[in-house]
Amino acid sequence: MPKLRIPWKSIRWSNTIFLLSTLIVALTAVPAYLWHEGLPRIQIIMFFVLFIATGMSITLGYHRLFSHRAFQASWPVRFLTLVFGAAAFENSALAWAADHRRHHKFVDNEEDPYDATKGLFHSHIGWILFKSQEDSSLDLVRDLQKDRLVAWQNDYYLPISITVGFALPAIIGGIWGGWSGALGGFLIPGVARLVLVQHFTFCINSLCHSIGRQPYSSACTARDSAIMAFVTFGEGYHNFHHTFQHDYRNGLKPWQFDPTKWTIWILHKLGLACSLRRVPQERVLLAEIKEQQRCLAKELQTYPNRLSEPIRSRLHAAQLRIHEAFGQWELREAEYCRVLERKIEASREKLIELRQELRNSRDRFRIAIHDWRESYRLALDHFAAHAAA
Ligand SMILES: [Zn+2]
Ligand SMILES: [Zn+2]
Structure with missing residues (x-):
């Protein structure tokens, strides 16, 4: 049996003591309190309010x-997500964003702080408990350092997190139910909520890189999973996110569970958020098709005789048509955007003409996609028939 060797010298003691002690309290003192005192309604309400506020401050804020600049937000939104985000005890927004931008830049490589190829334990919590590399450089977050609220939260991170994460629920619990209420506030919406939020959000780095499908790109380990989306406030559509990291949506499809996206959209409607970034649907479709093409090419490498020549040439032709149609659409879109941004002077008639051309090129691209899908389905049927034979 392999011996478990603990790298004592690389332990980050403050992180380890904090994460272990909160976990132990959540597993021992919390059930003991519930056994003796029951569960007053105020504690349930505080638990859910703080759970959602701190969890969403991490995913939305x-x-x-902050990490992806997927939208812009007014100061109350930035302030509240910074204050409640601190109560998740996952570091200041500045340090968190530095790690996260590094994760996207070097995903699955040595430089990635939570490199998923090093295993589930490392990507979930091991990277926090053990020092395996230098702390992320602040060079990646120079833009955030200019934000005065972000800089303030970075300077006072610990007092803010202790006040909002532990003291606030204890004080409210105390007002409601005396010393017993204060203890309940510290234990239930304080410690138990914290442990749950931390492990749910840690799952984004661990399970979201190992459970689910890769419809947009298999270039990295990130995956899309509806189950993970339920426990991560919508971050479970991580394959889409790694493919289009600046999009404010993670769950792109209307039926996908993404409360973070819905909240950003509501904030936008209320005038509290603006400049919501969305990748055009055409680029998403192209990414999906490219991934299907890559999977097919891989299959054909393993089983070169499973597709007849006519189907191969039909697929090849459909592929060429897609790339040509996409290239045309891309040109038209860039021109139209330049006119809208007034980098090119154009009359009203010219604008209408450009809009129509853009619409036509979009239609041609959609037809090319439809052709490709037909050919792809045919190819899959042939594969299945050959495999069954
Ligand atoms: Zn990731
Ligand atoms: Zn990200």
């Missing part, structure tokens, strides 16, 4: 707003 730390992640999509």
Whole structure:
């Protein structure tokens, strides 16, 4: 049996003591409190309010707003996500974004702080408990350092996190139910909520890189999973996210569970957020098709005789048509955007003409996609028939 060797010298003691002690308290003192005192309604309400506030501050604030600049937000949104994000005890937004931008830049490589290829334990919590590399350079977050609220949260991170994460629920619990209520506030919406939020959000780095499908790209380990989306406030559509990291959506399809996206959209409607970034649907479709083409090419390498020559040439022709149609659409879109940004002077008639051309090129691209899908389905049927024979 292999011996478990603990690299004592690389332990980050403050992180390890904090994460272990909160976990132990959540597993021992919390059930003991519930056994003796029951579960008052105020504790349930505080637990859910703080759970959602701190969890969403990480996904909406730390992640999509600060790390990816997927939208812009007014100061109350930035302030609240910074204050409640601190109560998730996952570091300041500045340090969190530095790690996260490095994760996207060097995904699955040595430089990636939570490199998923090093195993589930490392990507989930091991990278926090053990020092395996230098801390992320702040060079990647120079833009965020200019944000005065982000800089303030970075300077006072610990007092903010302790006040909002532990003291606030204890004080409210105390007002409601005396010393027993204060203890309950510290234990249930404080410690138990914290452990749950941390492990749910840690799953984005671990399970979201190992469970699910890769419809947009298999270039890295990130995956899309509806189950993971339920426990990560919508971040489970991680394959889409790694393919289009600046999009404010993770769950692209209307039926996909992405409460972070819905909240950003509501904030936008309320005038509290603007400049929501979305990748055009055409680029998403092209990414999906490219991934299907890559899988097919891989299959054909293993089983070169499973497709007849006519189907191969039909696929090849459909592929060429897609790339040509996409190239045309891309040109038209760039021209139309330049006119809209007033980098090119154009009359009203010219604008209408450009819009129509863009629409036509989009239609041609959609037809080419439809052709490709037909050919692809035919190829899959042939593969299945050959495999069954
Ligand atoms: Zn990731
Ligand atoms: Zn990200």
